[in-house]
Amino acid sequence: MRPASSNRTLRASAAVAAVAAVNQLSRALGRGSGTVAGGRAGLAIDPDLLATLAHGHRVALVSGTNGKTTTTRMLAAVLAGPNGTDPVVSNDTGANMPAGHVAALAGGVVGAPVVLEVDEGYLGRVVEATSPEVVLLLNLSRDQLDRISEVRMLVDRWRTALGALPRPAPGRPGTVVVANADDPMVTWAANPAPDVRWVGAGQVWQDDAVGCPACGGRITFEEAGGWECDRCEFARPEVVARLDGDDLVLADGSRHPVEITLPGRFNRANAAMVAVAGAVMIDDERGGVVEALSRVAHVKEVAGRFATVQRSGHDVRLLLAKNPAGWTAIFDLVDEDGPPAPECPPLVLSINARVADGKDTSWLWDVPFERLVGRTVVATGERRLDLAVRLRYAEVAHTVVAAPLDALDHAVRMTEAADQADGHADGVGEAGGAEHPRGADHGSGTGEAGSHGATSGRAVQFLGNYTAFADLRSAL
């Protein structure tokens, strides 16, 4: 009988060869990049393949309900060095289950640092297999309840996995958990980990954290950002860094502007988390945060998200949001361009309900679509009818267009029509009337210029959930 180790090496080698072969075959057959197929083949041959491949790499993991892909991309940018040229291994296609991790590692540069986006349901398994240096935990809220399970079940599994992390010992660095202290669910999960750096990154969605996970009491949130249980000791921990407006404030009181290309507060929050995690990885705690921040500044789009594309000469901004918390954050982003008004370029909303989206569309009723009253909305996607009913009860005027690309073109034509009417006072609808007296759009240099009179310059916004977004990108 051969020694187990040699056996495993042979098996792992065969598994790696299988990953490469299946990937090549998959690409040749036009079935996409083949990352998941190859990874599956490899794991079928060697179930320990992820651990084998991760060995010898410095690994960072990113998980949470929203912002995983963007944050993974940001952390990869930090690890790519000051010039952004150092090799980094990352599952940047968004294949965030073990098959995707295996595929990324099998095709990556030996010894390069690794950043893996991890599906929430697989965090424990991947932590165990990869012995990560850093685990970055963003937020936890309801998402795909038919697949991933309820938030509390998930949070308990995270807690078990993170509580089992080994303590640092001489010659064996421990795992640093970088966790969002503003999310009580994340806090509960990360609490038992031996080494946690808490970051005050904010949390727009609090509806899944009202019941205290420790005692069943009630968590109350303060305006200033703190939170505590009304019955037990569970409360927001002391943070090493927090996002305050556009600045990252460290525990020593120093302020560092978060200047990033990606839009929205939630992306500044992601960057704040990345700065703290990146500092751990680049071994320079205080200066590291600043250095890491400078390295995320230039990340522009992430797998097409936040990208601005041209359609018939008009700008279209592509946005992805998968669940109530994500849509709420995206509405904040849309509002940053100005309050709802009839002359705002239309929003195209696209909803699918395939396996990757969650097959139950009930979550649409948790999304505050009422915030879109006064905007022009086009509903599309495979579940546009579910969306249309939701919009009807939100009393948001909408048109329904079956094909996403047709919906986009419809919105572009509406913008063109509005542009042509621009300059006519009739174009100002009643919703804007109070704040923008008729004729104000002819004036220049008003304080509200950003929210009015710039119609032609602003983009149609496309907001889709996961596969709806992917469908539009491939249609474009």
Next chain:
Amino acid sequence: MITPRPGRLTIAVVHPDLLGTYGDGGNGLILARRAAWRGLDVELLQAPSNEPLPRADLYTVGGGEDGPQVRAATTLIEEGILVEAVGDGAVVLGVCAGFQLLGRSFPDATGRPHEGLGLLDVTTTKGSGPRAVGELVASCAHDAPRMATGDHLPRLTGFENHGGVTSLGPGVRPLAHVEHGVGNGAGDQTEGAWSGRVLGTYLHGPVLARNTALADLLLGWALAPAGSPEATVAQLASLEDADEMSLRAERLEAMQRIRPARRLRRRTSPR
């Protein structure tokens, strides 16, 4: 024809902080809008678990996670307001966890039974198989409540996602009979239950978004003139439900495309 009683209609969403996981809060909004669109005086209240339940004409109780479900039931039993309101003729719609806690008992995550409100003669236990997750279609026939027209409700469509198995006692009637999906899961092919003006279902969607006839039945019960018999349904002005009818037709049609063998299969979760 019974005309709606005058006066304000109060609708309360029960404990949305605990039972708001599955979008069922939409049912309260749908009921309130449908009343308002008909020119009725309506008030929609969100009734959080840390405040006494307000008195209302119509309560909706949504789905939630196991721990919060136990807390909600405990609170509602202790304060007794919901049971009292039903005694005074209030209408209740319970969905999923909210359906289970209206019954005699329901299980927590470990399967241990907890006392329910006893408003419906049903008992829920933890199923031995995987969760029932997927689209459900059920027909309403002789057992179902009658609408203002005197007809039974039309077919129900929705999405179920539950691990509980609910057995119906002699004090309730099934709301519907399952055509596709699992429903109550006790082997009798039933879905939901009702008795008097209390009605429970496993259907999300939310259920009233896809089944406006059920929404109008609940409103019709709540707006029946004071002192009228329990089964009295006020006749409401019809609404132009083009969006809802399109959605309903699309969902029913989508189920027709699924092969029968797949329809009744209980899907496993990936854990």
